[in-house]
Amino acid sequence: MSRTLAVVGAGTKAVAVAAKAAELRDMGVEAPDVVAVEKTGVAANWQADGGWTDGQHRLGTSPEKDVGFPYRSNLVPRRNAELDERMTRHSWQQYLISTGQFAEWVDRGRPAPTHRRWSQYLRWVAGNIDMSVVTGEVQSISVDTGADGHRWQLHTADQTVEADGLMITGPGQPERSILPGNPRVLSIAQFWHRAAQHELISAERVAVIGGGETAASMLNELFRHRVSTITVISPQVTLFTRGEGYFENALFSDPTGWTSLTMAERRDALMRTDRGVFSARVQDALLADDRIRHLRGRVAHAVARDGRIRLTLSTIKGGESLETVHGFDLVIDGSGADALWFVPLLAQDALDVLELGLGGPLTGESLQEAIGDDLALTDVSPKLFLPGLAGLTQGPGFPNLSCLGLLSDRILGADLSGAPHSSTSRRGHEHQPIR
Ligand SMILES: Cc1cc2nc3c(=O)[nH]c(=O)nc-3n(C[C@H](O)[C@H](O)[C@H](O)COP(=O)(O)OP(=O)(O)OC[C@H]3O[C@@H](n4cnc5c(N)ncnc54)[C@H](O)[C@@H]3O)c2cc1C
Incomplete structure (x- = not known):
């Protein structure tokens, strides 16, 4: 039975996961149907409409950290190289080549693209894979306890999207203000x-x-x-300034060994590099x-x-x-930037499911600490993927653009069947601890 993964927001992460799911299906490998529910448009947060930029400012990270980066898939035994080769069709460089901009970009010294250009890249990927996007703002999220098990329900003003797994994306609500209506x-x-x-x-x-x-x-x-x-x-x-040398960048691109650090060491690394x-x-x-x-x-x-x-x-x-x-x-x-922005959308039944899985009250801390290898909350069914909160337990690159190819592996490797304690992964092998 084909499973559905709903994503709140057709942003970078939704595009990355949908692209890899499309390639897996083309290879004849089972993958969930990825449906993004988007209030504005694909990659809206990188354009002036989304409220986070005027589109003219430049990407902080390198554009080669695109939807497939770091091109080290670990999902399909013996066919991961083929999957990576297929993902290069959605790379930043392929976008530039397809749109006749590659030579100029190289000659100009490979500059960081503006946010607007980055959104155009993401829209190009979404177009290539005919990404499934439902237009509407998710206003509430509930859980349907039907005969087939628990499923998420995402409610917009005029429709409800049902799914076996749910991923929340985005940095929050840019309209938030401490004194709404005051011109100062x-x-x-x-x-x-x-x-x-x-x-x-x-x-x-x-x-x-x-x-x-x-x-x-x-x-x-x-x-x-x-x-x-x-x-x-x-x-x-x-x-603080983020040092952008090899060792710090590598921590973001490759979380191998992150889970073998103590929580105190991870918090320290996050404070120095991220928050x-x-x-x-x-x-x-x-x-x-x-x-x-x-x-x-x-x-x-x-x-x-x-x-x-x-x-x-x-x-x-x-x-x-x-x-x-x-x-x-x-x-x-700027306080609208909040990784917990989605909590007020959760209906009481959804909160109950989460608190049952968490074994206590829902707090920022309890959510972060419960995120497992697949970037979902451990012991919560149906699956709730919270990559924006996965930095502490899984690695500092998951909330941002640093390792979108690893992020899609983790999410598409998860079991969406709703089986109890389904935090298992079907990935080929686990990461090796730091030596
Ligand atoms: C100004 C700015 C610059 C940044 N620059 C970088 C950078 O250079 N490198 C980096 O690694 N990270 C950067 N980040 C962090 C960035 O947010 C993440 O890296 C990345 O964009 C997150 O991807 P995403 O898919 O989670 O969210 P986004 O790409 O932000 O997409 C979220 C989507 O959700 C939609 N949405 C929101 N609420 C709802 C709702 N209720 N219903 C339906 N849709 C909704 C929005 O319209 C949006 O399209 C930057 C963040 C900001 C704000």
Whole structure:
């Protein structure tokens, strides 16, 4: 019986998984039907419509880390080389060759593509495989307990998609704002909407709430606007730079050995390389600019007063919680970037299934710790794949673009039959521990 894997969002991960599933089927190998439910369009988050970019900024990682990277499939015994060869038909370089851009890209020194060009690449892949995309915003997720076992149900405004497995993708909701409707507070989407309209922001003191890739992109844009100071607010001790040498990159491309590290070692590696960390390119370009500062803390409260936005920040110092208040002329709220953004979509029956599998309350920590080799929650049936939260247990490359070919292997290797404790993998062999 053919199984269905539904994906919330037709973004990078959905395209990568759908492409490999299509190639497996062409090889006569069983693979689930991959159906993406997408609110805007394929690869929308890399275009201005998605609210995360104006499309003009450049990809941080190399485009050769495409939907098949690292081309080391481990799904079909004795035919993995054939699968990898087939996946090269969906590579970044093949896209450039097919669209007559390859020579120019090489001659220009293989530059990082703009987000818009990256979205065009992903749409090209989706078109090649005739990807199945249902248009609609997933508004709630429930579980159907029918005679055939448990299945996911994804509800949009006008239809319901049923599936044996579910993968959640995307960074969150860019429309979120701490003071909705206040013109001095912009959500991520409002900020990028303005940038795409070429509206110049003019303000004395600007705050950007949140660290990481989202803030980095916004800083990159803000830099050219008329602002006197930019304060980046994040809970980290400082704004770290990601070293992009071989050893760090390799950790992202190849998680072999990750699971043999202790949890403390993994958390340490994630803090140094991932969360709230700016790429060296961003650090070089921006943080040398003396308009940019960092303020440590979490925004507990925001209020508009006397033509300014006052943010109350809470920090832990010496074990004690400390609150401080800071005033800004403009606040850009980057807190919509949230790996747990989907939790409010879960209906009570879905929450019950998750909490039963987790053996306790659903928290960010309990979800992360329960993610198994197949990037799904262990002991939860039907399967729920959460690659965005898989960094801690499976490797730092799974939430991002670092190893999409490994991600699709892990997900397509999972058993969607709903058998109890079906965290088994059908992959050829397991990873070897670090020696
Ligand atoms: C500005 C920016 C730059 C980045 N640059 C890099 C980079 O250079 N390298 C890197 O490795 N990572 C980068 N990232 C991280 C990036 O988010 C991930 O690497 C990758 O795009 C995630 O792929 P995805 O498939 O999970 O989500 P996405 O590609 O973001 O796709 C999610 C899709 O879900 C849709 N969607 C959201 N909610 C719903 C809903 N309720 N119903 C239906 N559809 C919905 C969206 O419209 C979107 O199309 C960047 C992130 C941002 C925000």
